[in-house]
Amino acid sequence: MIQVKKLVKRFGLKTILRGLDFSVAQGEFVALLGPNGAGKTTFLRILASLSRPSLGDVSIAGHRLPHEAAQVRAKLGVVSHMPLLYPDLTAEENLQFYARMYGIEEMDARITEVLDLVGLEHRRKDLVRAFSRGMQQRLAIGRAVIHNPEVMLFDEPYTGLDQDASEMLDEVLRSVAAKGRTVVMTSHDLVRAEELATRFDILSRGVIVASAAQKDLQNTNLLAFYKQALAD
Amino acid sequence: MQPRPVGLKILDVVSIAVLAISAYLALVFAPTEAVMGDVQRVFYFHIGTAWVGLLGFIVAAIAGIAYLVSKNMMWDRFEVAAVEVSAVFFFITIALGSIWARPVWNTWWTWDPRLTTAAITELIYIAYFMLRQGIDEPEKRARFGAVYTLLGGISAPITFMVIRLFRTIHPVVIGAANGDQAKMNMDGDMKIAFFFALFAFTVIFADLIWHRLRLGALEEKVEALKLNSSM
Amino acid sequence: MNKDKNETQNAEGRMKNSAENIHPSSFIVHHSPHPSLLKATFAIVRKDLAAEFRSFELVSAMLVFSLLVIIIFNFALELDIKVREAANAGILWTTFAFAGTLGLNRSMSVEKDRGCMDGLLLAPVDRSAIYFGKALSNLAFMIVVEAIVIPVYSMLYNVNLFRLDLLAVILLGSIGYAAVGTLLAAMSVQTRMREVLLPILLFPVAIPVLLAAVKCSSGLLAGDAFSEILTPFNLLLVYDVIFIAIAFMTFDFVVEE
Numbered sequence: 261m262i263q264v265k266k267l268v269k270r271f272g273l274k275t276i277l278r279g280l281d282f283s284v285a286q287g288e289f290v291a292l293l294g295p296n297g298a299g300k301t302t303f304l305r306i307l308a309s310l311s312r313p314s315l316g317d318v319s320i321a322g323h324r325l326p327h328e329a330a331q332v333r334a335k336l337g338v339v340s341h342m343p344l345l346y347p348d349l350t351a352e353e354n355l356q357f358y359a360r361m362y363g364i365e366e367m368d369a370r371i372t373e374v375l376d377l378v379g380l381e382h383r384r385k386d387l388v389r390a391f392s393r394g395m396q397q398r399l400a401i402g403r404a405v406i407h408n409p410e411v412m413l414f415d416e417p418y419t420g421l422d423q424d425a426s427e428m429l430d431e432v433l434r435s436v437a438a439k440g441r442t443v444v445m446t447s448h449d450l451v452r453a454e455e456l457a458t459r460f461d462i463l464s465r466g467v468i469v470a471s472a473a474q475k476d477l478q479n480t481n482l483l484a485f486y487k488q489a490l491a492d
Numbered sequence: 493m494q495p496r497p498v499g500l501k502i503l504d505v506v507s508i509a510v511l512a513i514s515a516y517l518a519l520v521f522a523p524t525e526a527v528m529g530d531v532q533r534v535f536y537f538h539i540g541t542a543w544v545g546l547l548g549f550i551v552a553a554i555a556g557i558a559y560l561v562s563k564n565m566m567w568d569r570f571e572v573a574a575v576e577v578s579a580v581f582f583f584i585t586i587a588l589g590s591i592w593a594r595p596v597w598n599t600w601w602t603w604d605p606r607l608t609t610a611a612i613t614e615l616i617y618i619a620y621f622m623l624r625q626g627i628d629e630p631e632k633r634a635r636f637g638a639v640y641t642l643l644g645g646i647s648a649p650i651t652f653m654v655i656r657l658f659r660t661i662h663p664v665v666i667g668a669a670n671g672d673q674a675k676m677n678m679d680g681d682m683k684i685a686f687f688f689a690l691f692a693f694t695v696i697f698a699d700l701i702w703h704r705l706r707l708g709a710l711e712e713k714v715e716a717l718k719l720n721s722s723m
Numbered sequence: 724m725n726k727d728k729n730e731t732q733n734a735e736g737r738m739k740n741s742a743e744n745i746h747p748s749s750f751i752v753h754h755s756p757h758p759s760l761l762k763a764t765f766a767i768v769r770k771d772l773a774a775e776f777r778s779f780e781l782v783s784a785m786l787v788f789s790l791l792v793i794i795i796f797n798f799a800l801e802l803d804i805k806v807r808e809a810a811n812a813g814i815l816w817t818t819f820a821f822a823g824t825l826g827l828n829r830s831m832s833v834e835k836d837r838g839c840m841d842g843l844l845l846a847p848v849d850r851s852a853i854y855f856g857k858a859l860s861n862l863a864f865m866i867v868v869e870a871i872v873i874p875v876y877s878m879l880y881n882v883n884l885f886r887l888d889l890l891a892v893i894l895l896g897s898i899g900y901a902a903v904g905t906l907l908a909a910m911s912v913q914t915r916m917r918e919v920l921l922p923i924l925l926f927p928v929a930i931p932v933l934l935a936a937v938k939c940s941s942g943l944l945a946g947d948a949f950s951e952i953l954t955p956f957n958l959l960l961v962y963d964v965i966f967i968a969i970a971f972m973t974f975d976f977v978v979e980e
Contacts, residue, residue, distance in 0.1 A: 271629050271630070271631065272629060272630030272631065272715070273630075273712070273715055273716050273719055274719060305980070308841075308845060309844075309845070310841060310844055310845070310980060311980040312979065312980060330757060330847045330848075330849075331847070333845055333846065333847040334757065334847040336845070338841075338845050340838060340841065342837055342838030342841075343837060343838070344837065344838050344839050344841060344842035345837065345839070345842075346770065346774050346833070346837075346839060347837070348774035348775075348777045348778045348780075349770065349773060349774050349777070353770075353773060357766060357767075357769075357770040358842070358846070360758065360762065360763070360766035360769075361758065361763055361766055361767075361843070361846035361847075361848060362758065362846060362847065363757060363758030363762070363847075387777075403842070560973070560976055612927050612930055615926075615927045616927045616928065618923075619923045619924050619927055622916070622920060622923055622924075623910070623911075623914065623920065623924060625915075626914030626915040626916045626920060627913070627914050627915070628915075632913070632980075635976045635977070635979075636910050636913075636914075636977065638976070639906075639910070639973045639976055639977060640910070640924065642969065642973065643903065643906075643907075643928045643966075643969065644927070644928055646965060646966075646969065647927070647928040647929075647930070647931055647962075647966075650931040650958065650961070650962055650965075651930050651931045651934075653931075653958060654930075654931045654934045654935050654938070654955065654958055655934065657938055657954060657955055657958075658934075658938070
């Protein structure tokens with residue numbers, strides 16, 4: 261579903277990604293782990309078509325970036341640590357806006373479905389301004405799935421959430437991932453990642469240094485694996 | 493630091509020579525203007541620097557377009573060099589113009605189209621540098637800079653046309669003047685001094701751009717060294 | 724606090740139910756993957772106007788600011804009847820220009836601050852839809868403010884500004900200003916100086932449109948026939964066309980990474 265070969269990203273003279281190889285099969289839930297400054301967010305922004313690769317090949321759902329960005333965008337749902345919502349609009353109006361931007365027909369039915377999915381149907385007519393951080397983040401997920409994307413990208417979705425809100429987000433993320441979607445999530449929260457993901461890739465200094473499937477980790481825990489990968 | 497290439501060394505010498513010759517032509521060789529007197533001699537350098545200022549503006553806009561198309565950072569360095577050099581020359585133009593205007597028009601400054609356009613162009617240059625200063629990431633800086641030189645390059649001639657609707661007293665040297673506007677008649681020797689000044693400043697312009705490009709390359713090296721030592 | 728917690732727990736219950744109830748097949752969404760340029764543009768305008776209609780933050784700030792500028796001019800220039808007749812057009816356009824930067828800044832920061840710009844860029848629409856959408860909303864805000872300032876100004880100074888030709892000039896001037904302003908605001912919000920930088924970038928390149936508009940307006944207010952202001956009017960048109968085209972072509976370079 262996602263194919264990345266020898267990806268290099270430079271900002272001026274700084275090289276953030278150094279020949280990164282990465283591939284994800286359909287239905288996988290990959291957690292991208294690594295220390296701050298490893299290039300996780302930069303990498304995710306390139307996958308999201310928000311940033312152009314300096315060198316290398318990136319293709320998502322059979323379309324190459326950056327040339328076929330429009331086709332990729334139609335199949336991509338992105339949740340970042342910022343909600344990408346307008347505080348002066350209601351939950352419904354926010355979703356209506358994004359539904360229009362994705363050319364969705366039968367908008368009302370779809371919005372009801374999405375609000376149900378993220379558990380915010382009862383707050384449909386409320387201003388996003390009045391939402392708690394956790395509710396905003398759930399609505400942000402609703403926004404990201406409005407066009408039923410095949411591939412989802414989460415960039416540190418738990419930033420700024422308390423325990424309750426994080427648990428609810430787990431539920432939503434699980435149900436979003438359960439539809440056969442392909443998911444890539446960056447996180448520095450190993451506990452959350454361990455619960456959700458089916459595969460763990462460790463990113464350090466611009467390359468993937470280690471990768472392990474969940475079933476291969478039965479005996480060791482994720483933290484040990486993570487530390488081992490970064491120590492090498 | 494790499495030694496200056498031979499071509500640049502030669503150009504340096506030529507620049508100094510043509511500047512000296514141009515000064516001689518303007519100050520000694522050219523006859524004294526009948527009405528304005530010796531102060532008119534300022535005009536040769538005034539035109540020379542103004543021409544270069546304009547040339548730099550056009551070069552910068554073209555370099556900007558070239559950058560946006562090719563994304564080659566060399567064009568960005570070229571654009572910065574052109575804007576920087578022509579900003580300095582434009583400032584000299586305005587200063588020389590004021591020196592000339594004081595005895596002739598009896599004022600340091602008037603809101604004439606050419607003067608006003610020159611002042612606004614200088615402000616566009618300053619805005620350009622402030623814009624670049626506010627951006628850390630080199631590619632973004634180059635992109636925004638290119639877009640802005642393009643906007644500036646196109647708005648400046650329209651500014652000139654608009655301001656001309658509000659009257660002018662600036663002498664028209666080349667091209668058709670509208671009847672009653674002040675005209676400056678040049679005899680043969682004046683023309684020699686005039687065209688040589690244009691030539692001399694074009695050479696100096698090329699020389700300074702070359703130096704500035706080398707400086708730009710050095711700046712990049714310094715940045716790279718800083719980056720390496722911090723890692 | 725407690726109430727909040729109950730709220731989230733209720734929501735959680737509901738959410739779990741619904742997540743189980745939805746069958747995967749119900750996730751087939753009918754959509755044309757790429758909405759047309761026009762539809763996307765109007766979606767953005769509609770969103771901006773709806774948000775503004777709720778808070779009136781932007782328009783009211785622009786409006787109060789405009790009135791303050793007019794009051795300051797009144798005393799700063801000692802506007803007696805003679806000075807005023809010559810200065811009306813200049814005062815109006817200065818006011819519109821200053822109030823305009825206020826609106827441009829605000830409308831772009833809204834997109835930048837909460838990452839909404841990324842949301843726009845993630846949509847499968849052409850970048851020019853984002854430019855045209857934002858430019859049209861900015862123009863709409865300017866027109867709303869002008870529609871209030873003009874009658875107030877007419878009343879305060881007893882000058883009739885409600886003339887079709889004058890309104891056409893004001894519209895054309897505002898179009899040019901919003902066209903360049905939207906592009907430059909998209910640039911300035913991405914720099915370290917942010918709001919401060921916009922007027923510095925915008926005024927020098929917007930001078931032609933402002934001066935041409937002043938020239939047209941003062942001519943019309945002095946009772947000139949339309950044929951007499953044709954030259955500045957044409958320059959106004961030329962500026963609008965050229966700068967909309969350039970902004971349209973370069974907007975990509977301003978938002979891409």
